Amino acid sequence: MGGRDLFGYVGIEAVLDQMRRKTMKAGFEFNIMVVGQSGLGKSTLVNTLFKSKVSRKSCTPSYEEKISRTVHLKSVSHIIEEKGVKMRLTVIDTPGFGDQINNENCWDPIVKYINEQYEKYLTEELHITRKRRIPDTRVHCCVYFLPATGHRLRPIDVEFMKRLGKIVSIVPVIAKADTLTMDERLDFKQRIRQDLQASGIRVYPQKEYDEDVEDRIRNDKIRENIPFAVVGTDKEHQVNGNKVLGRKTKWGIIEVENVAHCEFANLRDLLVRSHLQDLKDVTHYIHYETYRVRRLNESNASVSGLSALPLENGITEKYEAQSQL
Amino acid sequence: MTDTIILYIQNARPLSLSGHVGFDSLPDQLVNKSTSQGFCFNILCIGETGIGKSTLMDTLFNTNFENFESSHFEPRVKLRAQTYDLQESNVRLKLTIVNTVGFGDQMNKQESYQHVVDYIDTQFESYLQEELKIKRSLHNYHDSRIHACLYFIAPSGHSLKSLDLVTMKKLDSKVNIIPVIAKADTISKSELHKFKIKIMSELVSNGVQIYQFPTDDETVSKINTAMNGHLPFAVVGSTEEVKIGNKMVKARQYPWGVVQVENENHCDFVKLREMLICVNMEDLREQTHTRHYELYRRCKLEEMGFRDTDPESKPVSLQETYEAKRQEFLQELQRREEEMRQTFVQRVKEKEAELKEAERELQGKFEQLKRLHMEEKSKLDEKRKSLEDEMSSFSKKKAAAELLQGQAFTANSNLKKDKDRKK
Numbered sequence: 001m002g003g004r005d006l007f008g009y010v011g012i013e014a015v016l017d018q019m020r021r022k023t024m025k026a027g028f029e030f031n032i033m034v035v036g037q038s039g040l041g042k043s044t045l046v047n048t049l050f051k052s053k054v055s056r057k058s059c060t061p062s063y064e065e066k067i068s069r070t071v072h073l074k075s076v077s078h079i080i081e082e083k084g085v086k087m088r089l090t091v092i093d094t095p096g097f098g099d100q101i102n103n104e105n106c107w108d109p110i111v112k113y114i115n116e117q118y119e120k121y122l123t124e125e126l127h128i129t130r131k132r133r134i135p136d137t138r139v140h141c142c143v144y145f146l147p148a149t150g151h152r153l154r155p156i157d158v159e160f161m162k163r164l165g166k167i168v169s170i171v172p173v174i175a176k177a178d179t180l181t182m183d184e185r186l187d188f189k190q191r192i193r194q195d196l197q198a199s200g201i202r203v204y205p206q207k208e209y210d211e212d213v214e215d216r217i218r219n220d221k222i223r224e225n226i227p228f229a230v231v232g233t234d235k236e237h238q239v240n241g242n243k244v245l246g247r248k249t250k251w252g253i254i255e256v257e258n259v260a261h262c263e264f265a266n267l268r269d270l271l272v273r274s275h276l277q278d279l280k281d282v283t284h285y286i287h288y289e290t291y292r293v294r295r296l297n298e299s300n301a302s303v304s305g306l307s308a309l310p311l312e313n314g315i316t317e318k319y320e321a322q323s324q325l
Numbered sequence: 326m327t328d329t330i331i332l333y334i335q336n337a338r339p340l341s342l343s344g345h346v347g348f349d350s351l352p353d354q355l356v357n358k359s360t361s362q363g364f365c366f367n368i369l370c371i372g373e374t375g376i377g378k379s380t381l382m383d384t385l386f387n388t389n390f391e392n393f394e395s396s397h398f399e400p401r402v403k404l405r406a407q408t409y410d411l412q413e414s415n416v417r418l419k420l421t422i423v424n425t426v427g428f429g430d431q432m433n434k435q436e437s438y439q440h441v442v443d444y445i446d447t448q449f450e451s452y453l454q455e456e457l458k459i460k461r462s463l464h465n466y467h468d469s470r471i472h473a474c475l476y477f478i479a480p481s482g483h484s485l486k487s488l489d490l491v492t493m494k495k496l497d498s499k500v501n502i503i504p505v506i507a508k509a510d511t512i513s514k515s516e517l518h519k520f521k522i523k524i525m526s527e528l529v530s531n532g533v534q535i536y537q538f539p540t541d542d543e544t545v546s547k548i549n550t551a552m553n554g555h556l557p558f559a560v561v562g563s564t565e566e567v568k569i570g571n572k573m574v575k576a577r578q579y580p581w582g583v584v585q586v587e588n589e590n591h592c593d594f595v596k597l598r599e600m601l602i603c604v605n606m607e608d609l610r611e612q613t614h615t616r617h618y619e620l621y622r623r624c625k626l627e628e629m630g631f632r633d634t635d636p637e638s639k640p641v642s643l644q645e646t647y648e649a650k651r652q653e654f655l656q657e658l659q660r661r662e663e664e665m666r667q668t669f670v671q672r673v674k675e676k677e678a679e680l681k682e683a684e685r686e687l688q689g690k691f692e693q694l695k696r697l698h699m700e701e702k703s704k705l706d707e708k709r710k711s712l713e714d715e716m717s718s719f720s721k722k723k724a725a726a727e728l729l730q731g732q733a734f735t736a737n738s739n740l741k742k743d744k745d746r747k748k
Contacts, residue, residue, distance in 0.1 A: 010387050011603035012413040015364055018607035020352045021544060028351050051344040077337035083349040088337055128626045132615050211361075273347040277354035285464050296459045299648065 027086040029136045030276060031075075031117075033168075034091065035110065035160070036145025037098040040175040045143075045232035046091055048245065048256060049268055053234075054078055054091050071096040071109045092139065098156055107160050114139050114168055118291040138288060140279045141204070141271065142168045145175040146227060150188050153195040161201045167291070169204035169282055171271070172196075177229030177262055178247065178254050185229050192227055203227075205275070209282055222270060228263040231256055363417035365468045366606060367448075369404075369500065370422065371441060371492065372477025373429035376507045381475075381562035382422050384575060384586060385598055386411065389564065390422065399427025402440040406469075421469065429488060438492040445471055445499050449621040456622075470618060472609045473536070473601060474500040477507040478557060482516045484523050493533045499617055501536035501609050503601070504528070509559030509592050510577060510584045517559055524557055538600055539608050552600050558593035561586055 034042040046054050054076070075092040092113070097106055117138045124134045142164060146157060153161075161170055172192070174180075180188060196203060203226060205219040236243045237253055245256040256264045271279070370378040374397050383390055390409065406423040423444070428437055448470045455466050476493060478485065493502055504524065506512070512520060528535060535556070538549035563586050567576040575586040586594050601609075630650060 010385070010411075010413060011598060012364075012411060012418045012606075013416040014603040015418075015606045016356050016360065016416060018604070019359060020356055021542060022607055022611070023352045023355050025542060028348070030348075049346070051342045051346050052340045054340065078340040079337050080340050080342055080346070080348075082342060082346060085349045085351055087348055087351070090337075128623050128631055130619060268347065273350050274354065276348060276351060277358055281358065289461070293459055 024085055026133070027088060028276075029088045029090070030280070031090040031092065031137060031139050031141075032271075033094070033110075033114075033139045033142045034145065035094045035097055035142060036175060037147065038095060040145040040147060041232050042093065042143075042145055042175075044234065045145075045173075045175070045230060047234050048232040048264065049271065050080065050089060052078075052080065054089065071106050073109060073113050090137070103156055106156070107163055111163060111167065114164075115291065118167075118288055119295070121288065122292055122295060138283055139168050140283045142170050143271075144170055144172045146172055146192070148174050148176050148179050148188070148229075150180060150184050152191050153199075158195065158199050158201070161196070161203070162199055165202045167287055169206075169279055169287070170201075171204050171267075172227040173267060174227050174229040176231065178231050180229065189225075189227060189229070204279065204282070206282070209286060222266075225263070225266060228267040228270075230264045230267055231262040232264070360415055360417075363419055364606075365419045365421075366610065367421040367423065367469060367471050367473075369425075369441075369445070369471045369474040370477065371425045371428060371474060372507060373479060374427060376477045376479060377562050378424055378475075378477060378507075380564065381477075381505075381507070381560060383564045384562040384594065385601070386420065395426045397427075397430045399430055401431065402426070402428050402437045404440065404444045419467070423471065434488050437488065438495045441492065442495055442499065445496070446621070449499075449618055450625075452618065453622055453625060470613055471500050472606075472613045474502050476502055476504045478504055478524065480506055480508050480511050480520075480559075482512050482520050484520075485527050490527065490531055490533070493528070493535070494531060497534040498620065501612055501617070502533075503536050503597075504557035505597065506557050506559040508561065510561045512559070521555075521557060521559070536609070536612070538605055545604055548599075548604065552596060555593060555596060558597045558600075560594045560597055561592040562594070 032046070034046060036042050043054075071094055073092055073094055075090055077088060077090040080087050080089055094110060097110070100106070121134060121136065121138055124130065144157070144161060144164075146153070161172065164170055174185070174188065174192075177185060202208075205222055207219075207223070210216040210219055231247060231254055233245055233247045233256055235245070235247070237246045237248050238244075239246065239253055239255060244253075244258075246253040247256070255261050259265050368382070370382065372378050374395050379390065388409075388411070390407070403426040404423050405426050406421055408419060408421045411418045411420055425441060428441075431437065452466070452468065452470055455461055455463060474496060476489070476496075478489060493504070496502055506517070506520065506524075509517065538545075538553050540546040540549050540553070561577060561584055563575050563577045563584075565575070565577070566573040567578050567583050567585075569576065569583065569585065574588075577584045577586075585591050589595050
């Protein structure tokens with residue numbers, strides 16, 4: 001094997017176009033989960049992110065209706081298209097998270113949902129007759145909304161992110177960041193970063209999964225800035241003759257897409273414009289594989305105690321033995 | 326693939342965007358990722374020795390692959406695979422070319438196609454093994470499955486050989502077959518046209534499914550449909566350059582003229598390069614993975630006894646089947662062990678019986694000998710007794726005789742004494 005120089009044009013680079021065409025025809029899937037207490041602006045943010053009415057804002061329950069006892073998960077799918085690229089966007093909302101008086105184990109329904117999606121994918125992958133394209137309902141990204149207290153991470157934040165950081169890519173954001181001044185914002189972010197490191201929580205983009213130097217440089221810049229302080233809105237106002245998305249207050253207009261005002265544009269670039277495929281890849285190659293290893297080892301060990309050691313490559317060994325029988 | 330999208334659309338509402346979101350960069354993100362990883366493409370060339378496989382590969386990829394001529398005396402068909410790293414602008418391609426060595430050279434060609442089929446199956450098998458592993462690394466796996474198979478047809482001008490038909494029939498469900506007519510400069514244009522028609526009709530009437538260039542994508546459907554009509558491509562390969570006009574072109578120089586490789590009037594080389602590399606490389610890879618590999622996987626797993634639904638048509642998970650099979654296997658092992666133990670015990674018993682029998686025999690012999698010995702002994706005793714009797718009677722007689730003699734002597738001496746006294 002060796003590298004070879006080409007004497008003239010062959011046409012290998014045309015494969016990039018072929019790939020582009022094929023993927024555009026096939027379309028993309030993206031599943032994003034938003035987690036946070038009610039009233040933090042999750043639905044508004046998602047609508048601003050995808051510039052359409054993706055989620056309906058949950059109306060505040062009147063005092064007669066009870067706040068739900070458990071965390072429900074609501075998943076809504078939409079097809080959006082831009083310049084010929086079709087995307088099936090699924091937003092999974094978690095109303096009721098962190099709203100109860102006793103919030104212990106409020107992450108359980110979420111962990112269960114994420115694992116269920118992995119299980120669905122695994123079952124389909126193990127089928128004898130598989131579909132041409134396995135429908136991907138796995139959660140690619142989980143946006144966690146931190147209230148802008150200005151202090152530190154709360155216990156519920158730490159507990160949630162610790163558990164979920166192991167099975168899904170978490171992107172923490174500071175919600176309703178227009179209540180913090182620039183200095184307060186910087187301090188808050190620094191303290192959050194310290195807390196995250198102290199608790200051993202790994203958020204996206206994870207340091208271990210950087211593939212090469214370029215990636216690391218790019219991701220380091222992002223890591224210095226998380227969590228992003230965002231403001232969401234779907235209303236437009238006139239500023240300097242342009243129509244911009246913004247929140248109008250008596251003391252000024254907060255422009256959502258202005259990087260001097262808030263970091264919404266950074267979040268959008270991260271999630272949609274530059275790292276969407278990477279999020280999907282990390283989910284598929286790392287989180288899903290981890291789940292698969294765990295699951296297949298579990299079923300090996302649960303077979304009757306005739307096998308003292310769990311086989312590392314259970315199916316292959318069995319398969320070899322079978323072929324020798 | 327279109328039907329999956331339709332299904333999706335049925336389950337989800339379409340939504341209109343009120344501004345530019347930016348996910349139209351998604352295909353670019355995907356492409357960039359693949360570029361940094363590099364692409365992988367594996368071609369299998371099947372054809373007789375000397376038909377021009379290596380030359381065509383050199384010409385196709387514009388490089389010198391350092392191949393040497395093979396002998397015609399190979400006892401059986403072998404496959405030789407070589408991997409090369411090519412790079413064009415920013416696209417890296419890991420190209421593997423597999424050549425058959427000795428194909429069609431043997432006297433008895435009945436087994437020729439089997440070696441090729443086995444090679445292809447081995448590649449599928451190693452991919453399947455990797456996919457079934459618990460700790461797998463599909464991301465970094467070097468895919469060695471054959472994506473395209475170029476079948477070189479000898480330019481006889483008449484029809485396909487029976488070896489060609491048999492081989493292609495065996496391979497059409499395992500790999501994408503693209504038949505090419507090699508050394509096409511030996512056939513004239515009109516003969517070529519008839520030859521192509523004959524070949525295609527023979528393939529159709531024998532039910533051989535060769536690779537059809539895909540026509541469902543509007544961007545390429547026109548060119549692909551046109552090319553589908555030109556199959557099989559009549560190619561000429563050459564790495565030597567000849568000056569035509571004021572350019573150097575790849576060509577073969579004859580006393581009667583120059584055959585230019587890249588001239589579409591002379592041969593179909595440019596068409597082959599277009600179709601194989603520029604337009605359909607990705608589709609070839611996809612077909613290999615989604616059609617041929619899935620078929621192999623399905624057959625293999627069904628052979629092992631795995632099913633998606635059990636006899637009552639309820640879905641059965643692979644896990645359960647696997648565990649059931651494993652139980653079966655362990656039980657089988659136990660049964661075998663038991664059997665072996667039984668056989669062992671049986672054998673031991675038999676041996677013991679044999680030994681006992683031998684012992685008894687020996688005992689019998691011993692008794693007999695002892696008896697004989699006793700008899701002999703008693704006989705001897707008798708003899709000795711009689712001898713002793715004789716001896717004692719003899720000594721008695723001797724004593725009696727001596728006594729008599731003594732008596733007679735004393736009588737004599739008495740007589741003498743008497744005589745003396747008388748005097």
